[in-house]
Structures are given as C-alpha cells and as structure tokens.
Amino acid sequence: MNSKAPPGIPPDIHELAGEYVLGTLSASSRRGVEARLGSDAELRAAVQAWEDRLLPLAGLAEPVTPSPQLWRRVERSLDTLETTPRRAARPKPWWRDWNNLALWRGLTAGGFATAALLAALLLTRLVEPPPVTRFMVVLVAPDDKAPGWVVQAGASRQIELIPLGTVDVPADKALQFWTKADNWSAPVSLGLVKPGQSLKVPAGQLPALQPNQLFELTLEPRTGSPTGRPTGPIRYIGRAVQVL
Amino acid sequence: MSLSSRSLSEFDYEATLAGCAAGDRAAMQRLYTQEGARLLGVVERIVRDRALAEDIVHDACVNIWTRAASFERKLGSARGWIYSVARNLALNAVRDGHREVAVDDETAAALDARASLEAWHDMADAFAWQDSAGRIGPCLEQLEPVRRNCILHAYVDGLSHGEIARRLDAPLGTVKAWIKRSLAALRECMA
Numbered sequence: 001m002n003s004k005a006p007p008g009i010p011p012d013i014h015e016l017a018g019e020y021v022l023g024t025l026s027a028s029s030r031r032g033v034e035a036r037l038g039s040d041a042e043l044r045a046a047v048q049a050w051e052d053r054l055l056p057l058a059g060l061a062e063p064v065t066p067s068p069q070l071w072r073r074v075e076r077s078l079d080t081l082e083t084t085p086r087r088a089a090r091p092k093p094w095w096r097d098w099n100n101l102a103l104w105r106g107l108t109a110g111g112f113a114t115a116a117l118l119a120a121l122l123l124t125r126l127v128e129p130p131p132v133t134r135f136m137v138v139l140v141a142p143d144d145k146a147p148g149w150v151v152q153a154g155a156s157r158q159i160e161l162i163p164l165g166t167v168d169v170p171a172d173k174a175l176q177f178w179t180k181a182d183n184w185s186a187p188v189s190l191g192l193v194k195p196g197q198s199l200k201v202p203a204g205q206l207p208a209l210q211p212n213q214l215f216e217l218t219l220e221p222r223t224g225s226p227t228g229r230p231t232g233p234i235r236y237i238g239r240a241v242q243v244l
Numbered sequence: 245m246s247l248s249s250r251s252l253s254e255f256d257y258e259a260t261l262a263g264c265a266a267g268d269r270a271a272m273q274r275l276y277t278q279e280g281a282r283l284l285g286v287v288e289r290i291v292r293d294r295a296l297a298e299d300i301v302h303d304a305c306v307n308i309w310t311r312a313a314s315f316e317r318k319l320g321s322a323r324g325w326i327y328s329v330a331r332n333l334a335l336n337a338v339r340d341g342h343r344e345v346a347v348d349d350e351t352a353a354a355l356d357a358r359a360s361l362e363a364w365h366d367m368a369d370a371f372a373w374q375d376s377a378g379r380i381g382p383c384l385e386q387l388e389p390v391r392r393n394c395i396l397h398a399y400v401d402g403l404s405h406g407e408i409a410r411r412l413d414a415p416l417g418t419v420k421a422w423i424k425r426s427l428a429a430l431r432e433c434m435a
Contacts, residue, residue, distance in 0.1 A: 014428075014431055018427035021331075021399075023335045023339075023398050023399060023403075023404075024398050024408075024423055026404075030335065034332075047328075048316070048325070048328075049319075051320055051324040051325065051327065051328045052321050053379075053380060053431070056380050057380065057396065057399045058286050058327055058399075058400075060372070061285040061288075062289075064281060064284040064288050066301065067298060070302060071273070074276065074302055075269075077306050078269065081309070081310065082267075208340065209340075210340045212337075242336065
C-alpha cells in the first residue's frame with residue numbers, strides 16, 4: 001500500500017486516519033483531518049475504525065478519581081444548556097451570529113458571562129461542526145468580573161476584539177491589547193484600542209492561537225507601553241476557549 | 245481488572261448515548277460514573293496536568309452530551325466514540341501547545357541512513373500491554389518491542405514523533421517509518 005504512494009502524495013486514508021487517532025499528526029494536520037471529517041464519510045469511517053482498534057490501549061492508563069467538583073461543574077454546564085432551546089431551528093439562529101452585538105452588549109452583569117458564553121458556544125456545536133479550530137474569549141474586569149470585550153478568532157486568520165460597551169479611559173492614557181500563550185516568555189502587544197471600537201489584528205503576525213491563551217487590556221500611556229511589555233493595571237482579562 | 249472488564253461488557257454504552265441524545269441527564273450521570281475516572285486517567289496521561297485534565301474531561305462530557313445524536317453506530321462502538329471525544333480534546337491541547345519543527349521525510353531518511361536498527365531489536369517493553377484486552381493484543385505481539393513502544397507512547401502518553409524519538413533515542417525518520425509500518429501491520433492483522 002505504501003509502495004503505491006509516490007512521494008509528495010498525501011498518505012492513504014487509513015494511514016492518515018491511523019496517525020490521527022494515534023495522535024502523531026502535527027497540530028495543522030490534525031486540523032486538516034478535522035476539517036475533512038464533516039464532509040468525508042470515508043475518512044470518518046476510517047477514523048472510527050481506528051478508534052475501535054486502538055481503544056483497548058486506553059486501558060493502559062491508570063484511572064484517576066476525579067475531584068467531587070468535576071461532576072458538579074458538568075452539571076452546571078448542562079443546566080446552562082437546558083435553559084436554552086436544545087434543538088434549535090435549522091436556519092441560522094440569532095445566537096449564531098457573532099456580529100449580533102446586541103447579545104453581547106446585553107450581558108453586562110457579571111456572572112452571566114460564563115453561562116452565556118458557554119450556551120452560545122455549545123449551541124453552535126449542535127448545528128454543524130465548523131471546519132477549523134476556532135476560539136472565543138470574553139475579557140472581564142478583574143475586580144467585578146463584568147464582561148467588557150469579546151475576542152473571536154476563526155477561519156479568517158484574524159483576531160477581532162469587539163467592545164461590549166463603552167469604557168472610560170483618562171485622556172492621557174490608552175488601552176493596550178496583549179496576548180500570551182502558556183509557553184511564551186512574555187506577552188505580545190496586539191496594538192492600542194480605541195474605547196468603544198473594535199480592533200482587527202491579522203493573525204498572520206502571530207503563531208496559531210492556543211487553548212487557554214491569555215488576552216488582556218492594560219492601561220498604558222497614550223502612545224502605548226514604553227517598554228514593549230504591559231506596565232499599567234489590567235483592566236480586562238480572559239483566556240481562549242476552543243470552540244469545537 | 246477483571247471487575248472493570250466485566251462491567252465494561254455489562255454497561256450498555258449505546259443505550260446510554262441514546263439517552264444523552266434524548267436529553268436524559270440520568271444517562272449522562274451513569275456514563276460519568278462508569279467512565280469518569282478512566283477518561284480522566286487517559287486524558288491526564290496525555291496532558292500531564294491534573295487541573296487541565298479535569299477541564300478537558302468537563303469539556304468532553306459537555307461535548308458528549310451535545311453531540312450524542314451525531315454518533316453513527318454503523319461506524320463503530322459507542323465507547324470508542326466517547327473516548328475519541330476526550331482524546332481529541334486532550335491531543336489538541338498538547339499539539340496546539342507545541343510547534344514542531346517539520347523535517348521532510350526524505351531529509352529525515354537521509355539523516356537516518358547510517359542509523360542502525362539493530363540496537364533496538366531487543367528493547368524491553370515499556371508497557372504491560374499484555375493486559376489490554378481485545379483483538380489488538382495478538383497483533384501487538386507480532387510487532388518488535390521497540391515498534392510496539394512507539395505505538396503505545398503515542399496512543400497512551402500522547403507523545404509526538406519527535407518526543408518518541410527523544411524518548412527512545414532513535415532518529416526521527418526511523419520513528420516515523422516504524423509507526424507508519426506498525427499501523428499498516430496492525431490494520432492488516434486485525435482485518
């Protein structure tokens with residue numbers, strides 16, 4: 001089978017599916033497979049066959065008793081889902097429209113952010129699997145957890161920071177947008193933000209977004225941080241959540 | 245081992261998934277009671293961090309609940325599907341965290357040309373894999389121990405090609421070739 005494949009030709013479907021399930025594909029190849037799975041029934045069947053072939057090996061990992069909080073967290077998340085219609089209508093529903101800022105702007109009370117975000121995220125999953133890894137971040141004020149901004153990133157290879165309301169910034173100051181992944185040594189500036197306006201950052205300037213990646217807005221001098229690192233207080237902060 | 249194996253065969257995963265798809269929370273709780281600790285064990289082994297592992301099992305449970313209706317029974321087992329949801333989240337978490345340096349296969353092969361495979365022929369098993377049930381057992385046995393270790397380090401530990409090469413002190417291209425051929429051999433053996 002391998003001898004048939006000339007160099008440079010993608011591996012056959014069973015080989016690709018096997019490496020996908022085994023876990024040895026790179027992040028980008030994994031995304032490539034995931035993007036195909038929705039529409040490629042043959043690949044889906046090959047992947048599921050490998051899942052079953054290799055499943056007994058999962059028994060080699062010792063079970064780990066979850067903390068008692070874990071099931072409670074799951075229950076809370078499922079509760080949140082149940083307060084929204086589970087089987088929504090086929091046409092694009094209002095909550096799938098990320099540009100519908102009325103939704104986000106309505107969520108100014110602290111505490112609603114997580115629930116609403118979760119509901120929105122999960123409901124998008126019910127309809128159709130998006131073709132690429134996408135991320136959502138809600139940036140909240142560190143003190144009262146009031147959501148102030150949403151970051152979205154997806155197929156367009158662009159990160160967009162969207163305000164949920166207006167923010168007061170002293171005349172001699174500016175908000176600066178930063179991000180840092182777990183394995184980066186320091187935050188990277190994504191630019192200065194005008195209060196009440198969205199900011200688009202071409203993601204080509206950045207490595208691929210990672211789950212749990214940190215985003216924050218700090219208060220800096222009007223022309224931005226003089227050091228290239230955050231110097232002022234954090235006004236809004238949040239971490240990336242992967243949207244499957 | 246025998247106790248959990250018996251409970252595996254007694255637990256109706258398909259019916260439980262169907263319950264989740266129908267919105268039956270008790271079914272989801274039964275599934276969590278049945279598989280929670282095992283799923284957490286599998287995920288923690290891959291991500292090597294307890295808190296992150298719990299986050300991922302949480303996400304996996306929510307995904308299983310919301311996507312249960314999309315499970316296609318004709319393609320495979322319900323238990324396999326459940327584990328695929330959790331493992332994929334865990335693998336995405338570790339793969340997205342590292343950007344591997346790509347070495348094209350030909351370069352790797354040239355670099356490895358002088359590497360002798362003899363040194364690994366009598367390598368000891370890194371896993372007590374004989375305990376793993378199912379049809380894969382006899383097929384794994386047909387692989388040389390070092391190739392078996394590659395497969396197990398990848399599946400169980402979530403290691404990338406590069407990490408396995410470092411772990412085994414073997415050339416990257418050789419590890420890639422071993423895994424590719426081992427997968428083909430396993431598939432043929434289990435056909």
